Amino acid sequence: DAKTTQPNSMESNEEEPVHLPCNHSTISGTDYIHWYRQLPSQGPEYVIHGLTSNVNNRMASLAIAEDRKSSTLILHRATLRDAAVYYCIDGSSNTGKLIFGQGTTLQVKP
Amino acid sequence: ETGVTQTPRHLVMGMTNKKSLKCEQHLGHNAMYWYKQSAKKPLELMFVYNFKEQTENNSVPSRFSPECPNSSHLFLHLHTLQPEDSALYLCASSQETVWGVTVTQYFGPGTRLTVL
Numbered sequence: 001d002a003k004t005t006q007p008n009s010m011e012s013n014e015e016e017p018v019h020l021p022c023n024h025s026t027i028s029g030t031d032y033i034h035w036y037r038q039l040p041s042q043g044p045e046y047v048i049h050g051l052t053s054n055v056n057n058r059m060a061s062l063a064i065a066e067d068r069k070s071s072t073l074i075l076h077r078a079t080l081r082d083a084a085v086y087y088c089i090d091g092s093s094n095t096g097k098l099i100f101g102q103g104t105t106l107q108v109k110p
Numbered sequence: 111e112t113g114v115t116q117t118p119r120h121l122v123m124g125m126t127n128k129k130s131l132k133c134e135q136h137l138g139h140n141a142m143y144w145y146k147q148s149a150k151k152p153l154e155l156m157f158v159y160n161f162k163e164q165t166e167n168n169s170v171p172s173r174f175s176p177e178c179p180n181s182s183h184l185f186l187h188l189h190t191l192q193p194e195d196s197a198l199y200l201c202a203s204s205q206e207t208v209w210g211v212t213v214t215q216y217f218g219p220g221t222r223l224t225v226l
Contacts, residue, residue, distance in 0.1 A: 032212055043114075043200045043217030044153070091212025097166075098215060100153040 003027070003090045009105045012078045020073040020104055022088035027068055032091040034098065035062065035073050037084040044087065044100075047073065083108045112136055114218035116201050122224045125191060131221045133184040133201030140206040142184040143215065144176060147198040159184065160206050191225045198222050 005023045012018040035047040048055055048062045055062040061074040075082055087103040114135045123129050144156040158166035159178040175187040202215040
């Protein structure tokens, strides 16, 4: 079973920032936090990952709480193309596997 | 072709048919995966291959038979499936998996399978 919890759905307006939360209540000290997203009719795609420090890349930013029990994926300016299911995942440091949960369905309104 | 490709994109089969799903990766990776995504359920890992060797079978029924002839190709052979096997089957690849490290996986677009 997935080890993270996320809201089932969120809405955003186009060109506004979006903050997608995730709880990692059972995360261990060596597990990375990964975010993937799945656009309609496509396979999941990697978004970002981090361990302790906040991370930025061309797609998004990842803010990780100091106790690592929660993280937030930040889309700085949502576009209609960002409408997708967003998954946060604790990378299992024991097995290296990704265990997907239900994710958050993000709807972006024009 | 770039990335991870899967064929066919859509497949309809009867319960007595035998069919195969194909996955090919053009990323130079050494690990490949099969996932199943059923409606309203999370992605389920089915099989993992590292350097052509199966390293994980997540209690998948024997009517699903994977084959990895080389690091670039992965097949899923299907026979005597049930209607509840209807789902999106996703292939992914990554650098070789190492104990203690979770590597980034790159997914194909999936094969939408319908079993009648």
